[in-house]
Amino acid sequence: MSQDQIVVTPVSGKKGRARFVDLGRSFAERLPHSVPQLRSEQMELVDPGKNPFFGHARAQLFIAERGGTPVGRISAHIDELALAMPAEQGFGPGTGNFGYFDAEDEAVAHALLDAAEGWLRDQGMTRSLGPISMSIWEEPGLLVKGQDHSPMIMMGHHPEEYRGWIESHGYAKAKALLTYELDVTSEFPPLIQRIVKSGERNDRVNVRQVDKSRWDEEVAIVLAILNDAWSNNWGFVPFTPEEVAYAGKKLKPIIHEQINMIAEVDGKPVAFMLTFPDINAVLTRVKGKLFPFGWFHLLRWLRRPDQANMRVPLMGVMKELHNSRLASQLAFMMISQIRRNAVKDFNAERGEIGWILDDNQGMVAIADAIESKVNREYWIFEKKLG
Structure with a gap:
């Protein structure tokens, strides 16, 4: 050979x-x-x-x-x-x-x-x-x-x-x-702040933190919204019950209640936004190894991430609200609370949102409105097989 x-x-x-x-x-x-x-x-x-x-x-x-x-x-x-x-x-x-x-x-x-x-x-x-x-x-x-x-x-x-x-x-x-990045230490533009304050005065709307004391129930709520909200999106594949349980178990250690939100209208959950502290920062320090001391550093960091940048990997609004003013208002309300809490509780400086489909006009408009900028782009390729 x-x-x-x-x-x-x-x-x-x-x-x-x-x-x-x-x-x-x-x-x-x-x-x-x-x-x-x-x-x-x-x-x-x-x-x-x-x-x-x-x-x-x-x-x-x-x-x-x-x-x-x-x-x-x-x-x-x-x-x-x-x-x-x-x-x-x-x-x-x-x-x-x-x-x-x-x-x-x-x-x-x-x-x-x-x-x-x-x-x-x-x-x-x-x-x-x-x-x-x-x-x-x-x-x-x-x-x-x-x-x-x-x-x-x-x-x-x-x-x-x-x-x-x-x-x-x-x-x-x-x-x-x-993916879009933004400086989370800065307030959002005045227009977005007015939209958020208007939503906060609406008695029908409630934006709350995820409650880890009833974790399985919260995971089910988020995944139900996700499967509905994304069902018409390019690339959508529904989660199975087994994948829901698996994702819930895997994500729980990196979920901090004050930076993960569920929005309710008239008491019904209709939207969510998940935020993960960037664990890659600590993985770089331990070189991706748990032994001999990686476990200690990782667990300590997970309990209280400090100076942690944040990524919003997933959000969704029920289809019944798509293309409505309320949908974008709920998104701004959730991300505004997350921004404030990320800075206050974790000394965050930078946030990242994505991925977002390039032709998802609603999400692109939200990213532009909070003055975030594209920092990474991924392509999926296709080829016919003869």
């Missing part, structure tokens, strides 16, 4: 998944501004026995080698719930995905994409969409803008050259996802 020959091999089982995860970590270590993630969490995401995503999905992991040296990786996966969605919403019949894409060079990238596409074709797929690693709710998209600064919690980070390698293999942009 030639030393220059690229061999792409499917991997499975615990050892195969460990090689796959560790190879991705080695790529991340070389990338400026990358943040080392917890290996145990990365292992769990690709484990069919632990991640409930696999309750409605199937996947194949691949590793590329050149001369016996690992030089890249990719996943190919099919989400049955995504197949059942209308095609105009991004997924739909015949659409499979690739994800966890890392490559040493363009030749390796093309070999990996060939392998993923071949597996998808064998499974009856006619279209490849990615990178999505692996659920749309995990790390969707390839970073095409914003490599000059570190990502916040649960955001991917990729080299600039990956975009060209994917495009040169016949892929085109299907959708852009944006």
